Amino acid sequence: MSADAMAGPALFIGDDTAYVALVRPQLDPSDPDLVRAAQEAGVSPEDFAGPGNVWALLTEHDGEGDGFELPGLRDTEADGFAEQLQAAVAAAEPFTVEAGDVLHLDGAPAGDGWAFTARVNPPEGHEVAAWTLTTGPVATADLLADLEDFRRTLA
Structure with missing residues (x-):
């Protein structure tokens, strides 16, 4: 399918x-x-x-991708996660934000941006064990703009 076929908040x-x-x-x-x-x-x-209302968590690290659906996640909870992340980045201190039991995101300042360690815990029924991945730095201005755009798509 073409890239235009997909939409939705991300x-x-x-x-x-x-x-x-x-x-x-x-x-x-x-x-x-x-x-x-x-x-x-x-x-x-x-x-x-399909209905287009089922959230998913996707990851990639070292060329390995995985992901799973989060059928119970509501837009308000996704927005709450983004709001917590936005506030934590604005505070400019190391932090941890959580998206339920499936994602714990640790952020630490890294130059002009943030580096993240994500601890992913798939829900019951997923055949893969929990895993951790670390990202390279993400520019603060870009991250805040992405968070604002994401929250706007949910409004």
Whole structure:
């Protein structure tokens, strides 16, 4: 499917090689690639696209990616996580913010930005054990702008 087929709020923390992302994908049922895929699957494009209201946590580190759905997460909880992260970054002190039991994010100043250590604990039923990943520095101005954009998409 084309990149335009996907929408929805997304918060990526890290860089191209190591990140943790909180996303709520929403597929566009009118995208030609999605229509074709739905036809191949024998379902309507709307059924193929799904409800677009299930959050997921995605990670990548050293070329290894993983992720899982967070079906109980609500937009208000995702916004609360982003709000806590925004306040912690503005305070300019090392911090830990949590997204329920699945993500503990430690932030520490690193030059003109922040380095993060994410402890990821998949929910029951996920076959992979908990893992930890560390990101390179993220510029403070970029991080704050991303957080603001993310929160705006949830408003």
